[in-house]
Amino acid sequence: MQVGALDRDDRNTPHADLRFRLLDQMPRIPASHMFHIDATSGEVSLTEDGASALDPEMCGRYKLSVMVQDMGGKANAFFSTGTVLVEVTGNTWASPDPVRLQENLPGPYPIPISQVKWSGSLVEYSLEGEFPEMLFTISREGVIYLNAPLDRETQDQFLISIVAERPDGRKIAKPVELRVMVGDANDNRPTFPQMQYHTVVKELAQKGTEILTVQAADNDDPKTDNVRIFYRLAGQVPEIPRQLFRVDRDSGVITVQADSMEGTAPQYTLTIIAEDAKGLNSSCTVIVKVLDENNNPPVFSQHEYGPFHLAEDAPVGTTVTAVAAWDADEWGGDSWLVDYRLESGNEDEVFALVTDRQTNEVSLVLSKVLDFERESEYILVLSAQNPVALVRGRYGPASTATVSIFIDDINEGPVLSQSHYEVTVREGEEPGRVIATIRAYDPDSHPIRQGLLVT
Known part of the structure; x- marks a missing residue:
């Protein structure tokens, strides 16, 4: 479209020299600069990003904020703003399938082709x-008609350019082409050498990645256009998201049409049709398996766990807690598995980790005898990583968590300084005389009563 503006100053002076500018585009998807406005004429057009990425399923309406300034857009210019609403519809302007017509068709004419x-x-x-x-x-x-019989000996094919113009004569899009071929009878359909193909594509494969080439053969005369085969993608299961793949019309090369296969189904079944100019066709199926790649790091559901209380006399092997980091990659694969590690707080190896590979859950287990007097609190830093390298992204704070453990003191009995004592007493020693002092200590630092041995 073309944006127009009116300035009541003398049009032959700079006072009415208007300049247009695009201020904003909402929404800014899938790119922030989908549209362009010509500063002089006010014509609104698609940018290169807009031409390649415009999709009514992603965004069906855009709101453009436009400003017009007089004085050639200088700093002291007056200005005004306006809004352009752009409705996006599905594109139906595409070259129709080739048409093959027999020469000297009996009619009646005109014949829609x-x-x-x-x-x-x-x-x-x-x-x-x-x-x-x-x-x-x-x-x-838009119906194209043939108005007279064709003569193959005079001309065996036609390439018709179909032009769409505005009522004022301006062209609004590149012409599309219709190929009309004239030939003899065609009595063989193209066939594939096998009915089913299997292939794989990586999850992060970029648009245009080739995944397979299918080719059919036609037993018609190779010197004629009867053996020319055109390929088309007739079906995709599951259907959503659409336009994940495309097949080259002439070569049968199947490529990725989407920007990425990330988040799609693990497998797709494609129906490919090979068709000659007459419309005789056959089909094959292509099973495409989407290979998961490690593009999602494991993350914990919370940053801190605990505090947990553990008795000082807890036996070795006691489970303190069990946690799990969630990974968005394909369940059960190497990209989904998580390796856990205690990064700090376990320098004395008091605790150990036991991982359940079926659930990705890790248990924190006591591996040494505790001593409240030596250590009454543990702050452990737990990390989660995949056994295979990340293809994209990095491990961030969400891939680590802290586990707090408090040790509860247990009242332990006093301990004698020796396991046995031996004292020599002389015969006839007077009663009440100290012959030995027995000393003990309490691990809990509680006061204890000492004992004296007297005669």
């Missing part, structure tokens, strides 16, 4: 190409 449709505003269609005037015509509805 194909149809095109412009999905935007009102347009007028016209045909261009090297063919006699009025041999082919197109209606206002």
Whole structure:
């Protein structure tokens, strides 16, 4: 479209020299600069990003904020702003499938042979190409007609350019082409050497990645166009998301059409049809397995666990707690498995980790006897990583957690300084005389009573 503005100053002076500028685009998806405005004419057009990424399923409406300034856009110019609403519809402007026509068709004429449709505003269609005037015509509805019999010996094929123009004569899109081929009878359909193919594609494969080539053969005369085969993708299961793949119309090369396979189903079944110019066809199925890649780090559901209380006399092997880090990669694969490690706080190896590979849950287990008097609190830093390298991204704070453990004191009995004592007493020693002092200590630092041995 073209944005217009009116300035009541003298149009022959800079006072009415208008300049247009695009201030903002909402929403800014899938790119922030989908549109461009010509500063002088005010014509709104698609940028390169817009032309390649415009998708009504992603965003069906855009709101553009436009500013117009007089004085050629200088700093002291007056300005005004306006809004342009852009509705995005599905693109139906594409080259129709080739048409094969037998020479000397009996009629009656005109015969409809194909149809095109412009999905935007009102347009007028016209045909261009090297063919006699009025041999082919197109209606206002985009239906293309053959108006007279064809002579293969005179011309065996036609390449018709279909032009869509505004009512004022301006072209609004590149012409599409219809190929019309004239030939003899075609009685063989193209066939694939096998009915089913299997292939794989990586989850992060980029758009345009080739995954397989399928080719069919036609037993018609190789010197004629009867053996020319066109390929098309007729079905995809599951259907969502759409347009994940495409097949090259001429070569049968299947490529990734989406920007990424991330988050899609683990497997797709494609139906590929090989068709000759007459429409005779056969099909095959292609099973595409999507290989998971390690593009998601494991993350803990919370940053801190505990505090947990553990008795000083807890036996070795006691489970303190069990936690699990969640990984968004394919369940059960190497990208989903998690290796846990105690990064700090366990220098004396008082605790150990036991991982359940079926659930990715890790148990924190006591591996040494505790001593409250030596250590009454443990702050452990636990990390979670995959056994295989991350393809994209990095491990962040969400991949670590702290575990707090308090040791509860147990009242332990006093301990004698020796396991046995031996004292020598002389015969006739007087009663009440101290012959030995027995000393003990309490691990809990509680006061104890000492004992004296007297005669």
